Amino acid sequence: MTRVPLAALAALLALASPAGSRPATGAAPYTFVLGIAQDGGVPQAGCHKSCCTSGRHQRVASLAIVDPGTHRWWLIDATPDFPSQLASMTAEAPACSLAGIFLTHAHIGHYTGLMHLGREVMGSRGMPVWAMPRMREFLAANGPWSQLVSLRNVEVGALAADSAITLGDSLHVTPFRVPHRDEFSETVGFRIDGPRGSVVYLPDIDKWERWDRRIEDVCAGVRVAYLDGTFFDAAELPGRDMKEIPHPFIVESLSRFAALPAAERKHIRFIHLNHTNRAGITGSSERKRIESSGSGVATNGERVPL
Numbered sequence: 063m064t065r066v067p068l069a070a071l072a073a074l075l076a077l078a079s080p081a082g083s084r085p086a087t088g089a090a091p092y093t094f095v096l097g098i099a100q101d102g103g104v105p106q107a108g109c110h111k112s113c114c115t116s117g118r119h120q121r122v123a124s125l126a127i128v129d130p131g132t133h134r135w136w137l138i139d140a141t142p143d144f145p146s147q148l149a150s151m152t153a154e155a156p157a158c159s160l161a162g163i164f165l166t167h168a169h170i171g172h173y174t175g176l177m178h179l180g181r182e183v184m185g186s187r188g189m190p191v192w193a194m195p196r197m198r199e200f201l202a203a204n205g206p207w208s209q210l211v212s213l214r215n216v217e218v219g220a221l222a223a224d225s226a227i228t229l230g231d232s233l234h235v236t237p238f239r240v241p242h243r244d245e246f247s248e249t250v251g252f253r254i255d256g257p258r259g260s261v262v263y264l265p266d267i268d269k270w271e272r273w274d275r276r277i278e279d280v281c282a283g284v285r286v287a288y289l290d291g292t293f294f295d296a297a298e299l300p301g302r303d304m305k306e307i308p309h310p311f312i313v314e315s316l317s318r319f320a321a322l323p324a325a326e327r328k329h330i331r332f333i334h335l336n337h338t339n340r341a342g343i344t345g346s347s348e349r350k351r352i353e354s355s356g357s358g359v360a361t362n363g364e365r366v367p368l
């Protein structure tokens with residue numbers, strides 16, 4: 063019988079099970095999904111249908127960027143579920159603290175969580191909030207957000223389209239403009255570039271054809287692209303004029319992406335699902351149709367290395 067010295071065995075075991083499941087200090091950055099629902103979440107206020115009475119819960123879409131090496135993390139969009147999402151990050155990355163918030167636009171699911179930074183709750187001091195020019199103006203000019211600015215709970219930094227913000231060595235966040243119902247602000251998506259790979263986060267956009275860029279080009283070569291999956295198809299909201307809310311239907315995206323190589327389709331994950339969207343339900347025929355195309359639906363808690 064071969065004898066393995068105890069010290070060597072211990073070293074082997076240490077290699078096989080790196081300190082728990084947590085990324086160790088010095089580990090590379092990653093993204094972490096904190097919610098996958100449209101602005102109203104699931105259940106949605108006022109909905110008495112089975113989508114919202116079955117006991118299913120989905121938090122509003124948002125993404126964390128975690129850098130365990132510098133003990134910091136950043137949030138994309140401060141949603142109405144901000145308290146619970148912050149608590150999830152305490153569990154996910156207890157050694158890291160929130161170092162800033164990036165905002166896509168001024169629809170309620172994307173910025174109203176900022177209210178918790180004020181004196182009624184966290185009383186933050188100078189929390190960096192990154193926003194585009196109209197969004198900054200909107201926050202500074204309208205209460206209660208203006209109080210966060212005047213009391214210096216937040217320090218609103220300027221984003222410019224296609225211009226990167228550096229978060230650390232080889233870690234960058236770049237906003238890009240997209241067409242959307244811009245009543246109060248511009249709308250952006252974000253590209254996050256790390257030392258090992260990139261992620262695109264685009265929860266809200268009007269139809270792909272209304273954009274002067276090709277979504278296929280924007281997503282080329284990224285590890286994961288989280289894309290607007292608000293509605294599955296045109297039949298989803300009977301009695302509502304879908305022209306008022308012109309998101310790309312998932313079925314339209316699937317047929318558009320059918321032309322892509324399978325290796326690229328598998329990086330596409332739909333996010334920002336409306337409560338009525340049955341693709342949000344595991345095992346539904348809508349979900350299966352997405353999965354059989356090679357793409358997927360974002361999952362709460364999923365990590366992508368950057």
Ligand SMILES: [Zn+2]
Nearest residue numbers: 101169171266
């Ligand atoms: Zn939204």
Ligand SMILES: [Zn+2]
Nearest residue numbers: 109113114337
């Ligand atoms: Zn519902």
Ligand SMILES: [Zn+2]
Nearest residue numbers: 167169242266
């Ligand atoms: Zn929106």
